[in-house]
Amino acid sequence: MGEGLSAENDAPTQRGHTLIVEPDTRYAERFPHADPSFVYSILCHNQALCDGWQTCGHEACRVGSPWGDENEAEPWYEEEEWEFHGILHTFRFGYDWTVPFDGCVVAEQVDAISDAAHGLPVGEYLVDDEWDDEFCTLTRITPPGASADE
Numbered sequence: 001m002g003e004g005l006s007a008e009n010d011a012p013t014q015r016g017h018t019l020i021v022e023p024d025t026r027y028a029e030r031f032p033h034a035d036p037s038f039v040y041s042i043l044c045h046n047q048a049l050c051d052g053w054q055t056c057g058h059e060a061c062r063v064g065s066p067w068g069d070e071n072e073a074e075p076w077y078e079e080e081e082w083e084f085h086g087i088l089h090t091f092r093f094g095y096d097w098t099v100p101f102d103g104c105v106v107a108e109q110v111d112a113i114s115d116a117a118h119g120l121p122v123g124e125y126l127v128d129d130e131w132d133d134e135f136c137t138l139t140r141i142t143p144p145g146a147s148a149d150e
Contacts, residue, residue: 015049017042017106019117019125019138038122040113044104052105053090053098060084061097109136117141 024037044050061084066076076082081090082097089097101108106129117125117138127138 014046016045017104017127017129017138018045019113019120019127019141021117021120021122021125023122040110040117042104042107042110042127043124044107047104050101050104050106052101052108053092054101054105055095056084056087056089056097056099058085061089063097065093065096066091106136106138112136113138 020041020043022039022041024039027034027037063074063076064071066074066079066082071077079091081088083089084097087099089099092098109129112135117127120141123143125141125143127141130137130139
């Protein structure tokens with residue numbers, strides 16, 4: 001059994017992600033004389049531990065702020081969390097009522113890979129993610145098997 005795996009099913013027991021850098025073969029075929037191009041993807045080690053959020057698109061959730069005077073009579077008035085259509089929602093200013101992210105929120109941010117990731121050679125790299133509510137930055141990029149302190 002490997003490090004960070006559970007005995008029951010060899011599933012990862014820790015949250016983590018791997019950045020995968022591969023040659024962009026479609027680009028190379030289309031532009032054979034151009035400089036090499038690369039594609040990036042994120043492999044999530046345990047999606048159950050990725051805890052992002054997204055704005056709820058359900059019609060029942062387009063009700064406005066729980067602190068708005070127009071909603072004073074509503075049962076969710078002045079409540080930061082409330083269950084709509086069977087799902088617990090959290091109100092976030094600028095985003096309205098939000099729900100847990102469906103999938104791996106880090107993998108969905110692959111287009112926002114930090115500049116530090118660009119220029120890496122082809123390979124796989126363990127990464128950490130940092131959030132500022134909205135944007136993801138990948139940090140501490142290390143090759144698998146290497147110590148994060150190296």
